[in-house]
Amino acid sequence: VVIVGAGFGGLAAARRLDKQHVDVTLIDRHNYHTFLPLLYQVSTAGLNAADVGYPVRGVFRKRRRVLFRQGRVTGIDWQGQQVRIEGADPVSFDKLILAAGSATNYFGVPGAKEHSFPLYTLPDALRVRNHLLSLFEAADTRPDLVADRVLNFVVVGGGATGVEVSGAIVELIEKVLRRDFHDLDVSAARVILVERSDTLLGPFSQKSRDYALAQLRKKGVDVRLGTTVAEVAEDCVRFADGGSVPTRMVVWAAGIQADRLAGVGGWGQGPGGRITVGPDLAVEGHPDVFAIGDIADIDNGAGGRLPQLAQVALQGGKFAAKQILRDLAGEPRQVFRYRDKGTMATIGRRAAVAELAGGAKLKGFIAWLAWLMLHLVYLVGMRNRMSVLVNWGWNYLTWDRGPRLIVAAEPMPSRPQLTAGTPQERAIGAGPEQAASTATAAGDEATEP
Numbered sequence: 001v002v003i004v005g006a007g008f009g010g011l012a013a014a015r016r017l018d019k020q021h022v023d024v025t026l027i028d029r030h031n032y033h034t035f036l037p038l039l040y041q042v043s044t045a046g047l048n049a050a051d052v053g054y055p056v057r058g059v060f061r062k063r064r065r066v067l068f069r070q071g072r073v074t075g076i077d078w079q080g081q082q083v084r085i086e087g088a089d090p091v092s093f094d095k096l097i098l099a100a101g102s103a104t105n106y107f108g109v110p111g112a113k114e115h116s117f118p119l120y121t122l123p124d125a126l127r128v129r130n131h132l133l134s135l136f137e138a139a140d141t142r143p144d145l146v147a148d149r150v151l152n153f154v155v156v157g158g159g160a161t162g163v164e165v166s167g168a169i170v171e172l173i174e175k176v177l178r179r180d181f182h183d184l185d186v187s188a189a190r191v192i193l194v195e196r197s198d199t200l201l202g203p204f205s206q207k208s209r210d211y212a213l214a215q216l217r218k219k220g221v222d223v224r225l226g227t228t229v230a231e232v233a234e235d236c237v238r239f240a241d242g243g244s245v246p247t248r249m250v251v252w253a254a255g256i257q258a259d260r261l262a263g264v265g266g267w268g269q270g271p272g273g274r275i276t277v278g279p280d281l282a283v284e285g286h287p288d289v290f291a292i293g294d295i296a297d298i299d300n301g302a303g304g305r306l307p308q309l310a311q312v313a314l315q316g317g318k319f320a321a322k323q324i325l326r327d328l329a330g331e332p333r334q335v336f337r338y339r340d341k342g343t344m345a346t347i348g349r350r351a352a353v354a355e356l357a358g359g360a361k362l363k364g365f366i367a368w369l370a371w372l373m374l375h376l377v378y379l380v381g382m383r384n385r386m387s388v389l390v391n392w393g394w395n396y397l398t399w400d401r402g403p404r405l406i407v408a409a410e411p412m413p414s415r416p417q418l419t420a421g422t423p424q425e426r427a428i429g430a431g432p433e434q435a436a437s438t439a440t441a442a443g444d445e446a447t448e449p
């Protein structure tokens with residue numbers, strides 16, 4: 001079995017298949033799994049990159065049936081039953097699970113791709129952190145920049161990620177950077193959250209939405225609802241109503257679309273380019289190919305589609321693996337039924353909303369504790385859990401954030417370059433964070449701004 005993507009869905013499938021002694025080749029463009037829900041904490045100096053990323057080889061160190069290959073899958077050779085990998089030999093499969101996740105959707109907004117910062121990978125998170133802190137350093141060196149509004153931070157998108165990021169940025173500024181920069185007028189910094197619809201946290205209940213809005217405003221975030229971004233320029237964001245905000249940093253949390261791998265197979269594609277799958281999560285017309293998680297367009301049984309959430313990917317991964325095992329045993333396929341366990345979003349310290357499966361709705365400190373616990377439980381790797389716990393405890397007690405480092409990838413002239421090619425070759429010799437940034441610069445997600 002070949003699995004493309006070592007995210008939530010891919011790891012769950014590989015673990016399940018390994019238990020039943022099936023040979024698995026797991027392929028990912030990065031050599032680590034990324035725990036996306038905590039990415040925003042890396043971008044706002046709450047956690048280290050290594051706390052939310054875990055080496056895939058480490059996950060399967062004791063499971064010799066699961067082989068890992070680092071590489072970017074670019075397509076499928078149907079005749080040869082192989083997946084194509086950029087710059088490497090193809091890999092043959094009997095069964096294939098596509099679990100390549102999503103990518104940022106800029107909705108064709110002019111300048112958004114060029115001038116805003118997405119938050120979808122570890123290198124993205126490090127770029128946000130580097131740039132945010134660099135703007136403060138620049139303003140400290142040249143106070144005239146403050147008048148140019150270099151300390152305006154715009155977050156686009158009022159979904160869970162936008163709410164979490166803007167809450168975390170404002171806390172970083174108010175509670176940490178204000179104490180760090182003695183000579184800088186930090187009160188000039190503003191965090192502006194822009195949302196096209198008239199509400200934050202669309203999928204949540206009205207009560208949770210109102211709470212999130214009130215909390216963000218209380219923390220000092222300038223929330224602008226009903227505001228559509230028309231253009232992102234190097235030095236400002238322009239709105240559809242003719243207004244604009246000067247800024248040197250726009251975080252784009254407005255939307256997602258299926259990873260571009262979804263477009264290579266010639267199969268049906270639904271909203272956001274997601275791969276159309278049947279009730280058994282097999283791709284239409286290709287019974288030996290499954291698509292799971294964010295990349296799949298899955299009917300929710302009530303006339304809608306399942307959301308792109310970690311639980312959908314986890315459950316889909318286990319289910320697809322089970323169907324493969326049933327094929328091997330000569331048993332019929334089953335219908336995928338998603339068990340909704342609820343949704344959560346955090347707004348900042350001691351503030352979150354949680355809507356649980358049974359209908360219970362929590363907010364405030366209790367919801368925040370539930371959010372912390374759940375994320376710790378699902379985080380991959382005991383070392384990471386311990387490290388996150390220590391970081392959170394330290395941040396909570398001291399209002400401090402340790403990893404507020406500006407660590408940019410630098411060229412390494414003294415290191416040998418194997419070829420000009422693949423990410424892993426370019427990353428040789430770099431530390432984990434440098435490697436992450438270097439790998440991305442060689443990839444397609446973003447370029448170093």
Ligand SMILES: Cc1cc2nc3c(=O)[nH]c(=O)nc-3n(C[C@H](O)[C@H](O)[C@H](O)COP(=O)(O)OP(=O)(O)OC[C@H]3O[C@@H](n4cnc5c(N)ncnc54)[C@H](O)[C@@H]3O)c2cc1C
Nearest residue numbers: 005007008009029036037073100101293294308309310313
């Ligand atoms: C910032 C952020 C916060 C989020 N917060 C939450 C939350 O609080 N709760 C929640 O439930 N969900 C949250 N989500 C959504 C959740 O993370 C996703 O639904 C989930 O990760 C989907 O799992 P997946 O396995 O489909 O894809 P992913 O976890 O995205 O994994 C996809 C993997 O495929 C790899 N890949 C992609 N293309 C290729 C290729 N061509 N070749 C090889 N490898 C490839 C990627 O490197 C990646 O490792 C968040 C997402 C983001 C971006």
